[in-house]
Amino acid sequence: MRKLQYLFMSLAALLIAVPAFGQGSDAAAQWVPLAAGLGMALAAGLCGLGQGKATASATEALARNPGARPGIFIFLILGLAFIESLALFTFVIIFLKVHA
Amino acid sequence: MLNQLFVTKALNQVLAGPVDALLRAVHVAPANPAAPINNTFAMELLIFVVLVGYFLAIRTSLSVEKPGAFQHLAELTDEFVDDQSSQIIGHGHERFASFLTALVLFILLSNLLGLVPGFESPTADVVVPLGLAISVFLYYHYHGIRVNGFGYIKQFLGPVWWISWLMLPIEIISHFARVLSLTVRLYANMFAGDLLTLAFFSLIPVGIPLVFLGLHLGVAVIQAYVFFLLACIYLSMAVSHDH
Numbered sequence: 001m002r003k004l005q006y007l008f009m010s011l012a013a014l015l016i017a018v019p020a021f022g023q024g025s026d027a028a029a030q031w032v033p034l035a036a037g038l039g040m041a042l043a044a045g046l047c048g049l050g051q052g053k054a055t056a057s058a059t060e061a062l063a064r065n066p067g068a069r070p071g072i073f074i075f076l077i078l079g080l081a082f083i084e085s086l087a088l089f090t091f092v093i094i095f096l097k098v099h100a
Numbered sequence: 101m102l103n104q105l106f107v108t109k110a111l112n113q114v115l116a117g118p119v120d121a122l123l124r125a126v127h128v129a130p131a132n133p134a135a136p137i138n139n140t141f142a143m144e145l146l147i148f149v150v151l152v153g154y155f156l157a158i159r160t161s162l163s164v165e166k167p168g169a170f171q172h173l174a175e176l177t178d179e180f181v182d183d184q185s186s187q188i189i190g191h192g193h194e195r196f197a198s199f200l201t202a203l204v205l206f207i208l209l210s211n212l213l214g215l216v217p218g219f220e221s222p223t224a225d226v227v228v229p230l231g232l233a234i235s236v237f238l239y240y241h242y243h244g245i246r247v248n249g250f251g252y253i254k255q256f257l258g259p260v261w262w263i264s265w266l267m268l269p270i271e272i273i274s275h276f277a278r279v280l281s282l283t284v285r286l287y288a289n290m291f292a293g294d295l296l297t298l299a300f301f302s303l304i305p306v307g308i309p310l311v312f313l314g315l316h317l318g319v320a321v322i323q324a325y326v327f328f329l330l331a332c333i334y335l336s337m338a339v340s341h342d343h
Contacts, residue, residue: 070187074329081326085281088288 036094043090050083104135106218133180133246143222148208177201189336196335197237204328207232208330211320215313221320224290226283233282236331239273244338256336256340282330288324 058076062069101320104112104341112135119136123129130136160172167175181201185193194263207223214221244252258267 074187076325076328077322078333079324081285081330084289085285088292090286091292092284092288 009032036098039090039094043087047083048089051080054079054083105139105142105220106222107137107146108135108137111137111145125312138198139220140225140228143210143213143220143262144228145224146219147206147213151205154205159292166229168269174247177205181271181328185332188332196243200328200331203232203331204234204324207286207327208321208324211324212292212317214290215317215320221290221294223286224294226287229283229286230279230314231288232327233279236282236334237279238332240331240338243335247339248341252338276331278334286323289319293319 036074054076058072061072107141116134116136120130120133123136149186154170155237158170161168161170163171176199176257181197181204182193185196185200210221210223213219214224218263248255256268256271257264258271293312297312297316300312
Protein backbone atom coordinates (compact mmCIF):
# COMPACT_ATOMS: atom_id res chain seq x y z
CA MET A 1 0.00 0.00 0.00
CA ARG A 2 2.77 2.39 1.00
CA LYS A 3 4.59 1.62 -2.23
CA LEU A 4 1.53 2.37 -4.32
CA GLN A 5 1.18 5.65 -2.50
CA TYR A 6 4.76 6.59 -3.42
CA LEU A 7 4.12 5.56 -7.02
CA PHE A 8 1.05 7.76 -7.34
CA MET A 9 2.79 10.66 -5.64
CA SER A 10 5.69 10.52 -8.07
CA LEU A 11 3.28 10.17 -11.00
CA ALA A 12 1.41 13.28 -9.82
CA ALA A 13 4.70 15.16 -9.54
CA LEU A 14 5.57 14.12 -13.10
CA LEU A 15 2.13 15.26 -14.28
CA ILE A 16 2.78 18.70 -12.83
CA ALA A 17 6.16 18.71 -14.50
CA VAL A 18 4.72 17.99 -17.98
CA PRO A 19 4.65 21.67 -19.04
CA ALA A 20 8.38 21.79 -18.32
CA PHE A 21 8.96 18.93 -20.76
CA GLY A 22 6.74 20.57 -23.35
CA GLN A 23 8.87 23.70 -23.71
CA GLY A 24 11.11 24.32 -26.70
CA SER A 25 14.90 24.07 -26.70
CA ASP A 26 15.27 27.72 -25.71
CA ALA A 27 13.40 27.17 -22.48
CA ALA A 28 15.32 23.94 -21.86
CA ALA A 29 18.59 25.87 -21.94
CA GLN A 30 17.72 27.59 -18.67
CA TRP A 31 17.89 24.24 -16.84
CA VAL A 32 21.43 23.52 -17.99
CA PRO A 33 23.22 25.13 -14.99
CA LEU A 34 20.84 23.41 -12.58
CA ALA A 35 21.31 20.03 -14.22
CA ALA A 36 25.07 20.48 -14.38
CA GLY A 37 25.25 21.47 -10.72
CA LEU A 38 22.99 18.62 -9.57
CA GLY A 39 24.81 16.07 -11.70
CA MET A 40 28.22 17.14 -10.47
CA ALA A 41 26.98 17.27 -6.88
CA LEU A 42 25.61 13.71 -7.10
CA ALA A 43 28.81 12.45 -8.68
CA ALA A 44 31.04 14.25 -6.17
CA GLY A 45 29.01 13.17 -3.16
CA LEU A 46 28.85 9.50 -4.12
CA CYS A 47 32.52 9.56 -5.11
CA GLY A 48 33.27 10.97 -1.66
CA LEU A 49 31.30 8.15 -0.03
CA GLY A 50 33.15 5.54 -2.05
CA GLN A 51 36.55 7.05 -1.39
CA GLY A 52 35.72 7.35 2.31
CA LYS A 53 34.90 3.65 2.51
CA ALA A 54 38.07 2.74 0.63
CA THR A 55 40.28 4.92 2.82
CA ALA A 56 38.60 3.70 6.00
CA SER A 57 39.28 0.07 5.11
CA ALA A 58 42.84 0.87 4.13
CA THR A 59 43.59 2.64 7.40
CA GLU A 60 41.98 -0.21 9.37
CA ALA A 61 44.05 -2.75 7.50
CA LEU A 62 47.16 -0.66 8.09
CA ALA A 63 46.41 -0.46 11.81
CA ARG A 64 46.00 -4.22 12.03
CA ASN A 65 49.04 -5.06 9.97
CA PRO A 66 51.54 -2.20 9.58
CA GLY A 67 53.94 -4.51 7.78
CA ALA A 68 51.68 -4.71 4.73
CA ARG A 69 52.10 -1.01 4.03
CA PRO A 70 53.47 -1.11 0.43
CA GLY A 71 50.81 -3.50 -0.86
CA ILE A 72 47.97 -1.64 0.80
CA PHE A 73 49.30 1.68 -0.44
CA ILE A 74 49.31 0.58 -4.08
CA PHE A 75 45.79 -0.82 -3.85
CA LEU A 76 44.53 2.25 -2.02
CA ILE A 77 45.92 4.65 -4.62
CA LEU A 78 44.60 2.49 -7.45
CA GLY A 79 41.15 2.22 -5.89
CA LEU A 80 40.97 5.94 -5.22
CA ALA A 81 42.03 6.67 -8.80
CA PHE A 82 39.36 4.38 -10.21
CA ILE A 83 36.64 5.80 -7.98
CA GLU A 84 37.69 9.34 -8.72
CA SER A 85 37.72 8.73 -12.46
CA LEU A 86 33.96 8.09 -12.33
CA ALA A 87 33.37 11.57 -10.95
CA LEU A 88 35.75 12.92 -13.57
CA PHE A 89 33.78 11.23 -16.36
CA THR A 90 30.74 13.12 -15.11
CA PHE A 91 32.75 16.33 -15.06
CA VAL A 92 33.92 15.83 -18.64
CA ILE A 93 30.42 15.02 -19.89
CA ILE A 94 29.01 18.10 -18.15
CA PHE A 95 31.79 20.24 -19.55
CA LEU A 96 31.22 18.96 -23.10
CA LYS A 97 27.44 19.35 -22.90
CA VAL A 98 27.44 22.79 -21.29
CA HIS A 99 29.91 24.21 -23.78
CA ALA A 100 28.34 22.59 -26.85
CA MET B 101 45.72 32.26 -31.00
CA LEU B 102 44.79 35.12 -28.73
CA ASN B 103 46.85 34.38 -25.66
CA GLN B 104 50.17 32.98 -26.68
CA LEU B 105 52.55 32.14 -23.90
CA PHE B 106 56.07 33.50 -24.01
CA VAL B 107 57.63 30.27 -25.23
CA THR B 108 54.98 29.79 -27.89
CA LYS B 109 55.50 33.30 -29.19
CA ALA B 110 59.25 32.81 -29.37
CA LEU B 111 58.85 29.47 -31.15
CA ASN B 112 56.36 30.90 -33.62
CA GLN B 113 58.63 33.80 -34.46
CA VAL B 114 61.47 31.47 -35.34
CA LEU B 115 59.68 28.43 -36.73
CA ALA B 116 56.39 29.64 -38.27
CA GLY B 117 57.68 29.38 -41.85
CA PRO B 118 59.15 25.85 -41.73
CA VAL B 119 56.24 24.47 -39.70
CA ASP B 120 53.73 25.91 -42.16
CA ALA B 121 55.66 24.35 -45.04
CA LEU B 122 55.75 21.00 -43.23
CA LEU B 123 52.00 21.10 -42.53
CA ARG B 124 51.26 21.99 -46.17
CA ALA B 125 53.46 19.10 -47.28
CA VAL B 126 51.09 16.70 -45.43
CA HIS B 127 48.04 18.63 -46.71
CA VAL B 128 47.02 20.23 -43.43
CA ALA B 129 45.99 23.88 -43.60
CA PRO B 130 47.09 25.65 -40.39
CA ALA B 131 44.25 27.63 -38.79
CA ASN B 132 46.51 30.60 -38.23
CA PRO B 133 49.53 30.66 -40.58
CA ALA B 134 51.30 33.30 -38.50
CA ALA B 135 51.19 31.04 -35.41
CA PRO B 136 50.92 27.36 -36.34
CA ILE B 137 52.39 26.18 -33.02
CA ASN B 138 49.89 26.20 -30.17
CA ASN B 139 50.62 26.49 -26.46
CA THR B 140 50.25 22.77 -25.80
CA PHE B 141 52.79 21.77 -28.41
CA ALA B 142 55.23 24.46 -27.31
CA MET B 143 55.01 23.24 -23.70
CA GLU B 144 55.49 19.63 -24.82
CA LEU B 145 58.53 20.63 -26.84
CA LEU B 146 59.91 22.52 -23.85
CA ILE B 147 59.56 19.46 -21.62
CA PHE B 148 61.10 17.27 -24.32
CA VAL B 149 64.13 19.56 -24.53
CA VAL B 150 64.46 19.73 -20.74
CA LEU B 151 64.25 15.94 -20.37
CA VAL B 152 66.74 15.26 -23.16
CA GLY B 153 69.09 17.81 -21.63
CA TYR B 154 68.65 16.18 -18.23
CA PHE B 155 69.41 12.70 -19.56
CA LEU B 156 72.42 13.98 -21.50
CA ALA B 157 73.71 15.74 -18.40
CA ILE B 158 73.39 12.49 -16.45
CA ARG B 159 75.05 10.40 -19.13
CA THR B 160 78.05 12.71 -19.46
CA SER B 161 78.58 13.14 -15.72
CA LEU B 162 78.25 9.55 -14.56
CA SER B 163 81.00 8.63 -12.14
CA VAL B 164 81.49 5.98 -9.48
CA GLU B 165 83.83 7.93 -7.23
CA LYS B 166 82.19 11.35 -7.32
CA PRO B 167 78.46 11.17 -8.03
CA GLY B 168 77.09 14.63 -8.82
CA ALA B 169 73.72 16.17 -8.04
CA PHE B 170 72.17 14.98 -11.32
CA GLN B 171 73.34 11.44 -10.68
CA HIS B 172 71.76 11.40 -7.23
CA LEU B 173 68.47 12.57 -8.71
CA ALA B 174 68.67 9.98 -11.48
CA GLU B 175 69.47 7.21 -9.00
CA LEU B 176 66.49 8.26 -6.92
CA THR B 177 64.18 8.09 -9.95
CA ASP B 178 65.61 4.80 -11.11
CA GLU B 179 65.29 3.29 -7.65
CA PHE B 180 61.64 4.34 -7.46
CA VAL B 181 60.77 2.99 -10.92
CA ASP B 182 62.73 -0.22 -10.34
CA ASP B 183 61.15 -0.81 -6.93
CA GLN B 184 57.59 -0.27 -8.13
CA SER B 185 57.92 -2.21 -11.36
CA SER B 186 59.63 -5.17 -9.68
CA GLN B 187 56.80 -5.23 -7.14
CA ILE B 188 54.14 -5.28 -9.85
CA ILE B 189 55.68 -6.90 -12.92
CA GLY B 190 58.16 -9.16 -11.16
CA HIS B 191 60.59 -11.17 -13.25
CA GLY B 192 61.98 -9.39 -16.32
CA HIS B 193 60.91 -5.91 -15.30
CA GLU B 194 64.28 -4.31 -16.09
CA ARG B 195 63.41 -4.29 -19.77
CA PHE B 196 60.60 -1.77 -19.26
CA ALA B 197 62.56 0.62 -17.03
CA SER B 198 63.45 3.05 -19.83
CA PHE B 199 59.88 3.42 -21.09
CA LEU B 200 58.43 3.71 -17.61
CA THR B 201 61.02 6.24 -16.45
CA ALA B 202 60.44 8.40 -19.52
CA LEU B 203 56.68 8.13 -19.01
CA VAL B 204 56.66 9.06 -15.34
CA LEU B 205 59.14 11.93 -15.76
CA PHE B 206 57.29 13.36 -18.75
CA ILE B 207 53.91 13.27 -17.04
CA LEU B 208 55.28 14.60 -13.76
CA LEU B 209 57.02 17.52 -15.47
CA SER B 210 53.99 18.32 -17.64
CA ASN B 211 51.68 18.29 -14.64
CA LEU B 212 53.99 20.45 -12.55
CA LEU B 213 54.66 22.93 -15.36
CA GLY B 214 51.11 24.23 -14.95
CA LEU B 215 52.04 25.58 -11.51
CA VAL B 216 54.76 27.85 -12.88
CA PRO B 217 53.48 31.30 -13.88
CA GLY B 218 53.83 31.92 -17.60
CA PHE B 219 53.48 28.25 -18.51
CA GLU B 220 50.60 25.83 -18.70
CA SER B 221 50.20 22.07 -18.36
CA PRO B 222 50.24 20.29 -21.72
CA THR B 223 48.32 17.48 -20.00
CA ALA B 224 45.39 19.86 -19.45
CA ASP B 225 44.76 19.51 -23.19
CA VAL B 226 43.08 16.27 -24.12
CA VAL B 227 45.40 15.32 -27.01
CA VAL B 228 48.54 14.90 -24.88
CA PRO B 229 47.08 12.34 -22.41
CA LEU B 230 45.52 10.60 -25.41
CA GLY B 231 48.91 10.30 -27.07
CA LEU B 232 50.45 8.96 -23.87
CA ALA B 233 47.62 6.46 -23.39
CA ILE B 234 47.88 5.22 -26.97
CA SER B 235 51.64 4.79 -26.64
CA VAL B 236 51.09 2.76 -23.44
CA PHE B 237 48.43 0.70 -25.25
CA LEU B 238 50.73 -0.09 -28.20
CA TYR B 239 53.68 -0.75 -25.91
CA TYR B 240 52.00 -3.31 -23.68
CA HIS B 241 50.38 -5.11 -26.61
CA TYR B 242 53.75 -5.26 -28.37
CA HIS B 243 55.37 -6.80 -25.30
CA GLY B 244 52.44 -9.15 -24.75
CA ILE B 245 52.86 -10.50 -28.28
CA ARG B 246 56.64 -10.59 -27.94
CA VAL B 247 56.51 -12.65 -24.75
CA ASN B 248 53.52 -14.91 -25.39
CA GLY B 249 53.62 -15.13 -29.19
CA PHE B 250 50.38 -16.25 -30.74
CA GLY B 251 49.25 -17.54 -27.36
CA TYR B 252 48.65 -13.90 -26.37
CA ILE B 253 45.15 -14.31 -27.77
CA LYS B 254 44.39 -16.75 -24.92
CA GLN B 255 44.23 -13.75 -22.59
CA PHE B 256 41.26 -12.47 -24.56
CA LEU B 257 39.31 -15.72 -24.61
CA GLY B 258 38.41 -16.17 -20.97
CA PRO B 259 38.95 -19.20 -18.75
CA VAL B 260 37.02 -21.84 -20.74
CA TRP B 261 36.79 -22.25 -24.48
CA TRP B 262 32.99 -22.35 -24.88
CA ILE B 263 32.58 -18.85 -23.47
CA SER B 264 35.24 -17.34 -25.74
CA TRP B 265 32.75 -16.00 -28.31
CA LEU B 266 31.35 -13.80 -25.52
CA MET B 267 34.67 -12.91 -23.90
CA LEU B 268 36.48 -11.77 -27.04
CA PRO B 269 34.32 -8.70 -27.78
CA ILE B 270 34.14 -7.81 -24.09
CA GLU B 271 37.91 -8.00 -23.71
CA ILE B 272 38.54 -5.98 -26.87
CA ILE B 273 36.16 -3.25 -25.69
CA SER B 274 37.70 -3.25 -22.22
CA HIS B 275 41.19 -2.86 -23.66
CA PHE B 276 40.05 0.19 -25.63
CA ALA B 277 38.27 1.49 -22.54
CA ARG B 278 41.66 1.47 -20.82
CA VAL B 279 42.86 4.09 -23.31
CA LEU B 280 39.75 6.16 -22.64
CA SER B 281 40.03 5.95 -18.88
CA LEU B 282 43.76 6.70 -18.83
CA THR B 283 43.19 9.73 -21.05
CA VAL B 284 40.19 11.13 -19.23
CA ARG B 285 41.64 10.58 -15.77
CA LEU B 286 44.80 12.55 -16.45
CA TYR B 287 43.16 15.22 -18.61
CA ALA B 288 40.19 15.84 -16.33
CA ASN B 289 42.30 16.00 -13.18
CA MET B 290 44.69 18.56 -14.63
CA PHE B 291 41.95 20.54 -16.31
CA ALA B 292 39.71 20.54 -13.24
CA GLY B 293 42.64 21.63 -11.07
CA ASP B 294 43.29 24.63 -13.30
CA LEU B 295 39.59 25.45 -13.47
CA LEU B 296 39.18 25.20 -9.70
CA THR B 297 42.01 27.65 -9.07
CA LEU B 298 40.54 30.03 -11.67
CA ALA B 299 37.04 29.77 -10.21
CA PHE B 300 38.23 30.62 -6.72
CA PHE B 301 40.45 33.34 -8.14
CA SER B 302 37.35 34.96 -9.62
CA LEU B 303 35.61 34.78 -6.22
CA ILE B 304 38.47 35.95 -4.00
CA PRO B 305 41.41 37.37 -5.95
CA VAL B 306 43.86 37.31 -3.03
CA GLY B 307 45.37 34.54 -0.97
CA ILE B 308 42.76 31.79 -0.89
CA PRO B 309 43.40 30.39 -4.42
CA LEU B 310 46.92 29.55 -3.25
CA VAL B 311 45.43 26.73 -1.16
CA PHE B 312 44.01 25.20 -4.32
CA LEU B 313 47.36 25.54 -6.07
CA GLY B 314 48.77 23.46 -3.20
CA LEU B 315 46.02 20.90 -3.74
CA HIS B 316 46.82 20.91 -7.46
CA LEU B 317 50.46 20.16 -6.64
CA GLY B 318 49.38 17.05 -4.76
CA VAL B 319 47.02 15.99 -7.53
CA ALA B 320 49.72 16.48 -10.16
CA VAL B 321 52.14 14.14 -8.37
CA ILE B 322 49.46 11.55 -7.56
CA GLN B 323 48.18 11.47 -11.13
CA ALA B 324 51.67 10.97 -12.55
CA TYR B 325 52.07 8.08 -10.10
CA VAL B 326 48.67 6.60 -10.98
CA PHE B 327 49.36 6.74 -14.71
CA PHE B 328 52.69 5.03 -14.17
CA LEU B 329 51.13 2.42 -11.86
CA LEU B 330 48.41 1.57 -14.36
CA ALA B 331 50.96 1.29 -17.17
CA CYS B 332 52.91 -1.14 -14.95
CA ILE B 333 49.80 -3.19 -14.21
CA TYR B 334 48.75 -3.41 -17.86
CA LEU B 335 52.30 -4.45 -18.76
CA SER B 336 52.35 -7.09 -16.02
CA MET B 337 49.02 -8.48 -17.25
CA ALA B 338 50.22 -8.55 -20.85
CA VAL B 339 53.53 -10.31 -20.18
CA SER B 340 52.21 -12.78 -17.59
CA HIS B 341 52.33 -16.45 -18.51
CA ASP B 342 49.38 -18.74 -18.02
CA HIS B 343 50.49 -21.84 -16.19
